[in-house]
Amino acid sequence: MLDRDQAAIAATLLHGPDHLPDGLFAGDEAAVLRGLRVHATTIFHARLVALEESFPRTRELLGDAEFNRLSRLFVEDGGASGRSLTDIGDGFAERLTNRDAADLARAEWLWLQSYHAAEAPALQLADLAGLDEATLLDRPTRCHPAARCLALDSNIAPLLDPALPPEARTLLFVRPGADVRIVAIDASVAAVLADAEEILPLGNLIAGLDEAHPDGGAAIAALIDAGAFEKV
Template structure:
């Protein structure tokens, strides 16, 4: 079969895989040219189930919160609206959190989308490039008068997820099989996701910490990032926050702002 016909067949075959309303493509046939509608339907179901399983593996806390039946139904709708664009299954589902935020039957769980965002960030941190984290000694060696000009180079695994709900608490409570007590999810929480060595770590950032970490990760010098954090949160504790970020492995190195 010429390459152009190969592509034409593949496109026609794939077109209906995620749409149960479509009949089997006319070019799909069984032995002796017989219709292959049933065979195609079985294959289509297997593709859908594989994608649902991939989403369940990426978002285990979301599935535990909703229950398997609710999760499978929600995942089916997402799969039909956002088919995969990469052959790598761990890359699938990047839009799932946004879909959850719009999904009619998830509106009673307004924090669920942010839990999904933390889970996606966890997976991305897990697959991020390895890098040695910055040691506390690196900051201690900088002269006091140059601290405000310091630029922090973010670790490849660094992720920050901000939430108007207690998404970090809900995430942590649902990532294993231990019983979950009732959680008041109304308190805003921001998540810091890092992987300084082999294990991904999710921490709840202190007040002003998300603004501070985001500004540093974007390349803003320490002085400007601290000022932005103080504007957002008058109780921002600079020493506590910078110590926590370094201990978490959020950065790999330091440069002076005028030396970049």
């Protein structure tokens, strides 16, 4: 019953009063419509605020007025329909025609996904200390749930972290502890990380990197040090 009523309210807010079932609210039609308008305005404002909080750097890059205009278009065009406030930014970056802003919004969205990802202990280099070569290469490995990779089309990396080089074109988002870290990586490293969505022996990842990277072992060590893998 509650789900049905909520669906009816959502349909009314999205498509108009003709979708409001008779008897859902007490009072005459004018009073009900006034209440729905207030409710719709409140939801609309909450969605705009959620977008501002999800993309603070993109907002700063575009300026308040332009960001607000684009946010309103996104909400009015149904881009936020059916989404919770925490998920409202999904797809917002794809609506941006400014290349720098689109890249920055995609990066901020992945930062949030990394931040809210499932908890899991990160594999550390200390966990590998003392292992013989065979045991090391057979060590089960899998990407950390918070690890995300992003290919950039512009020089926005320093806007996320001033320590990142402007020429960085592939970013890795990790959260080995409480804080999200952003690391510049090679595209070949990102491809190997994609293979590690399922558990694989560490040796397989090193071999995969060796084909496209001058030193696969060192690259894997750098990923472990960054917190890119889950301790399994």
